[in-house]
Amino acid sequence: MLKINLAIIGAGFAGIAAGLAAKEKKLDAVIFESEETWGGLCGNFTVENFRFDKAVHFSFNEPDLVKKIFHSLPHYIHGTESNNFADGSWVRHPVQNNLRQLPIEERIRVIKSFIEREEIPENKIEDYQKWLEIQYGKYFADKYPSRYTRKYWATNAEELSCSWCGGRMYQPSIDEVLFGAFPDSPEPENVYYTKAMNYPKFGGYKTFVSEIVPQLDIRCNYKVTAIDTKNKILTFANGETCQYENLISTMPLPYLAEMITKNPEVLNAADRLQSTSMALVSVGYNKKLDFPTNWFYVYDEDIPFARVHSPSRKSPDNAPENCSSLQFEIYYSREIPMNFSDDELIEKTLSSMEKIGVAKSEDVQVVDCRHVKFANVIFYKGMENYREIVRREVEKNKIVSCGRFGEWDYLWSDQSFMSGYDSVKKF
Ligand SMILES: Cc1cc2nc3c(=O)[nH]c(=O)nc-3n(C[C@H](O)[C@H](O)[C@H](O)COP(=O)(O)OP(=O)(O)OC[C@H]3O[C@@H](n4cnc5c(N)ncnc54)[C@H](O)[C@@H]3O)c2cc1C
DSSP states (O other): OEEEEEEEEOOSHHHHHHHHHHHHTTOOEEEEOSSSSSOGGGOEEEETTEEEESSOOOBOSOOHHHHHHHTTSOEEEEOOOOEEEETTEEEESSGGGOGGGSOHHHHHHHHHHHHTOOOOOGGGOOSHHHHHHHHHOHHHHHHTHHHHHHHHTSSOGGGBOSTTTGGGSOOOOHHHHHHTTOTTSOOOOOOOSOSOEEEESSSOGGGGGTTTGGGSOEESSOOEEEEETTTTEEEETTSOEEEEEEEEEOSOHHHHHHHHOOOHHHHHHHHHOOBOEEEEEEEEESSOOOOSSSEEEEOOTTSOOSEEEOHHHHOGGGSOTTOEEEEEEEEEOSSSOOOSOHHHHHHHHHHHHHHTTSOOGGGEEEEEEEEESOOOBOOBTTHHHHHHHHHHHHHHTTEEEOSHHHHTSOOOHHHHHHHHHHHGGGO
């Protein structure tokens, strides 16, 4: 049986960063990855020479170590302009600051509801729906972010806490709302939470960590199926086993809990940790289409996708010469399940794509539909308490759980990277 000092489960950005930190500490570490290749959620796939990341991925807000590693590779620096499509209108993002692109009656309703919004101290706000109403007014909340919540978070805003949203949702003053509502005022400032987005020139998003990978011992097709925490043994789907001294896991916390305990309280808590899943409909076009922004959001509930991005606009290296591409993200959850087959999803995506006028079916060269089980952690009210119960059990079993699904948090890739890197400090 293989005997190692440090076993790391998962070769996403968190597992790779843990491997890097272990190497710097001269620990004997092996990373076990269930898939055929490394990268995790930051990985990509290729269909007839069109490369697609798993959903939109850009790097921003990077701490020094991430900057040093990612920026050592050739990369594009993109701006952060984006658009929204709702009820037949295209509106610059965020809608609340760019009302002038909406019909006049709609602008008046939004502004009236913004002025009439209640004032409640932050600590008295019970859920995300209320938070939205307090920030934007009930009319705007219901019409835009609450509706989008059902598409992106696959639940209703009343079900969510607001612990995750502060820095991610822009909260304008009345002056800003009015400024953006008059057609003759200058273009409002772009208030997106970051001004620049980095993306590798070659190889897709995961290339940002590609210089670390050859220095590490990563074993792909090693899916951990059981963990014996008493004897410190991992069992893999391929029948092999391994004895570890220390263990870091980046696998989803609910799965980890199921492997290490039979305690009903912990298993019940683990079952309460829910995430969205996503279907990705990836489309390659036989010509260079001109997409005005790198990504856009769609609010209409009869259109399946919530967000669309262009891999070929992120980098031309993602598509064959004189071609272009889009990827459509469709979210679902245990609460709002996916009701369409892949063929139906493709059919609905292509017809909606035509309806909103972004591309024509006759230009489509390739279409792919695939699913990602773990997309975003859902911040259901009270989730943090259940997460704490599971985290305590993991700690009791002397496992360090890190990364987006190991911490069970809304982490960007740079934060997942640092979560993995810092996890090694515990040894
Ligand atoms: C829709 C969407 C858009 C995003 N956009 C951005 C963005 O623009 N910018 C950004 O910075 N971040 C973005 N992110 C976040 C980013 O994808 C994550 O922070 C990051 O990929 C998480 O890395 P990780 O290593 O923690 O987890 P993962 O990438 O999930 O890695 C975990 C690894 O563990 C493996 N594994 C699981 N179970 C086992 C097992 N039993 N045995 C062995 N291996 C196992 C998995 O196969 C996987 O490779 C986005 C995420 C989503 C869902």
